[in-house]
Amino acid sequence: MTRGVAILGSTGSIGTSTLQVLRRQRERFRVVALTAHSNAELLEGQVAEWHPAYVGIVNGGGILKDSLTVVGRGAWEGGTGNACLVEAATHPDVGIVVNAIVGAAGLEATLAALRAGKRVALANKEALVMAGELVTEAARAGGGEIVPVDSEHSAVLQCITGRRPGELARLILTASGGPFRTWTPERLAGATVAEALQHPTWKMGKKITVDSATLVNKALEVIEAHFLFGLPYPAVQVVVHPQSVVHAFVEFVDGSVLAQVGFPTMELPILYALTHPERVPDRGAKRFDPVEAGALTFEPVRPELYPAYALGRAAGEQGGTAPAAFNAANEVAVQLFLEGRIRFGKIAETIERVLAAPWPSSARSLEDVLSADAVARRLAREAACS
Ligand code: NAD
Ligand code: MG
Numbered sequence: 001m002t003r004g005v006a007i008l009g010s011t012g013s014i015g016t017s018t019l020q021v022l023r024r025q026r027e028r029f030r031v032v033a034l035t036a037h038s039n040a041e042l043l044e045g046q047v048a049e050w051h052p053a054y055v056g057i058v059n060g061g062g063i064l065k066d067s068l069t070v071v072g073r074g075a076w077e078g079g080t081g082n083a084c085l086v087e088a089a090t091h092p093d094v095g096i097v098v099n100a101i102v103g104a105a106g107l108e109a110t111l112a113a114l115r116a117g118k119r120v121a122l123a124n125k126e127a128l129v130m131a132g133e134l135v136t137e138a139a140r141a142g143g144g145e146i147v148p149v150d151s152e153h154s155a156v157l158q159c160i161t162g163r164r165p166g167e168l169a170r171l172i173l174t175a176s177g178g179p180f181r182t183w184t185p186e187r188l189a190g191a192t193v194a195e196a197l198q199h200p201t202w203k204m205g206k207k208i209t210v211d212s213a214t215l216v217n218k219a220l221e222v223i224e225a226h227f228l229f230g231l232p233y234p235a236v237q238v239v240v241h242p243q244s245v246v247h248a249f250v251e252f253v254d255g256s257v258l259a260q261v262g263f264p265t266m267e268l269p270i271l272y273a274l275t276h277p278e279r280v281p282d283r284g285a286k287r288f289d290p291v292e293a294g295a296l297t298f299e300p301v302r303p304e305l306y307p308a309y310a311l312g313r314a315a316g317e318q319g320g321t322a323p324a325a326f327n328a329a330n331e332v333a334v335q336l337f338l339e340g341r342i343r344f345g346k347i348a349e350t351i352e353r354v355l356a357a358p359w360p361s362s363a364r365s366l367e368d369v370l371s372a373d374a375v376a377r378r379l380a381r382e383a384a385c386s
Contacts (some may be wrong), residue, residue, distance in 0.1 A: 002026075004093040005274070006033035006054070008085055008109055009100035011042040013029055013205045014123040014149065018098050019046065021274070025283055029096075029274060033088035033245045037105075053077065054091050056084025058105075085109035085337045090116045096274060099150070102207050103331050107131055111366070114144030121273035123149040123222045124199045126331070130324040132227035152221055154269035155247035155260035160229070161277050163252070168221055171225055172249040174241035175301070176201050178213040181242060185304050189345030193338060201244035201264045202315040210334045214347055215301065219312020223323050226316060233317050238309075240299045262288050278292065308348040311355055320361035321372035328376035329354035333384055343382050353383035 005022065015036075022029050035056035036043040047055055056079040079087045079259070082105070089097045089109040097113040098121045099106050106124035111131075113120050115138050122128065127148070128135050139146055148154050152173040160168055176359045179198045180188050197206060204212075211217035218238050225236045239249075243266045251257045262268060265285045303310055308330070315326035332345045333350040334340045342350070354376050362368050 002028060003095040003099060003274075004091075005029050005096045006035075006088045006091060006094040006113075007031065007098045007100060008035045008088060008106065009037070009102065009124075010034040010046055011039040012073045012100055012193035013203065013342075014088060014100035014266060014270070015098070016042075016085070017260040018100060018270050019050070020265050021271050021282075021284060024032065024282060025271070025274070028280065029154050032093045033091050035084055035088045037101075051340055053093060054079070054088050056080065056088050057095060058082060058084060061340045071157070077363065082108070086112045086369075089113040089118065094118060094123055097201050098270070098273070099127070100149075102126070104130055104328065107135075108366075108367075110135060110146075111138045114169055115139040115142035117143040119145045119147055120268070121147050123270075124154055125150055125220050126327050127225050129220050129327050130373060131363060131366070132223065132323065133363055134366060134369065136227055144312045147276050148224070148228055149269050150221060150224065151264070151266065152248045153225060154272050156225065156229060156250055157276065158260045158272065159248070159250040159258040165230065167252050168229065168231065168250065169253045170235045170251040171229065171231060172237045172239050172251070173218065173221055173225060174244065174246050174248060174298075175218040175238055175374045176244045176336040177240040177242055177299075178215065179242065180213055180305065182303065188305060189343060191344040192315065193340060196337070196344060200242065202266075206338055207331070210337060210347075211330070213344075214330075215306035215309035215345075216312055216330050216334075216351075218301075219309050219316070220327065222313055223229065223316040233238040233313065238301055240301055241296065242299075243293065243296055263293070306353050311348065311351050315355055318359065320358040320359055321363045321368060322355065323360050324363065324369050324372045325354055325357070325376035328373045329383075330382035332377050336381075346384055350380050351383045356381045 031050040031052045033054035034052045038059040040060050040365050054077050062383040102125045110127045129335045196210050199209050222236045246259050246261050249259045267284045315322040329351045333347040
């Protein structure tokens with residue numbers, strides 16, 4: 001029996017890597033649903049290859065009707081607008097939802113999938129950061145399960161699987177440090193879009209690549225780890241590791257430390273999120289070779305280079321709607337930076353201005369979270385353009 005998979009954001013970096021994994025695992029999984037934001041051309045090719053039962057496109061309904069009917073062959077359903085994400089995520093034939101959407105847009109589908117008892121293979125960390133309490137509560141209430149796709153969190157999960165929760169003491173997540181690790185703060189403030197998009201070890205979507213340059217990505221991951229593994233913030237630490245070979249260290253209560261290692265590829269954490277707690281044979285990833293990996297180095301995070309990292313950690317510690325505000329401010333600032341409308345240094349300044357507002361301490365309803373998200377976006381636009 002194959003397990004049905006929905007991929008939300010199938011046209012992105014994680015989405016296409018997921019399909020690459022599934023090409024080698026056809027005897028275990030079948031693609032039931034695919035959604036994309038607006039890349040109808042790529043989606044059309046994916047539909048022709050996989051014949052999913054459900055296809056959704058958020059933006060571009062006309063295209064869906066005209067072209068996908070031709071390539072879809074046979075009966076399939078299609079949806080448009082934001083509603084298609086929830087439809088795909090809760091489709092009755094879907095057991096696992098790979099949420100590969102970037103940003104806040106992925107939240108409602110994650111909640112719906114968990115409430116419907118699905119496994120969510122979560123790449124969309126922004127959803128968990130915005131609404132960690134709601135997402136974990138939805139999993140409890142609906143019997144759903146969140147399995148991280150993020151490589152650091154997958155590393156942690158691989159190290160702790162089979163252990164009791166009380167045995168876990170501390171996590172050390174690794175960060176590549178991004179392209180600006182060796183720059184001065186003065187030079188960094190004026191870094192260009194092209195420079196920020198030159199990630200040293202990972203090939204990813206633009207938003208997360210900029211987040212890796214500011215280290216906002218690592219702050220999001222600290223908050224993600226807090227909610228996934230139930231550790232207090234001081235027990236979730238970060239070290240800069242430019243080679244991206246060690247993905248995380250996990251310390252247990254007896255002082256022993258385990259780490260998970262490998263050449264950087266998202267295909268391994270994606271596969272593990274589909275099969276956890278089992279492992280299945282796969283020949284996709286390049287086999288590890290310690291001699292080829294060479295010298296591995298570790299350095300502390302330099303706070304003067306990554307001001308947004310400390311802001312994100314503080315928002316996590318503050319709790320309530322502060323993480324949602326942090327995430328929203330960052331999404332707006334990164335978009336403006338990518339459009340060439342603000343300089344690099346303005347991303348952290350914008351986040352700082354937004355987080356200075358008083359953020360409500362209750363994030364227990366979706367309305368609480370979405371209203372904080374909307375207010376933070378408005379404040380961020382004002383702060384960025386002033
Ligand atoms: P990407 O930009 O390459 O792809 C984003 C996908 O989301 C696309 O398929 C797009 O159609 C869809 N999308 C965008 N906006 C949407 C909207 N408003 N509604 C519905 N769908 C929308 O991004 P990516 O690099 O694949 O990252 C996806 C997520 O995975 C992010 O949360 C990122 O932080 C996380 N992640 C990525 C990597 C990586 O290696 N790329 C690693 C770890 C975590
Ligand atoms: Mg990561």
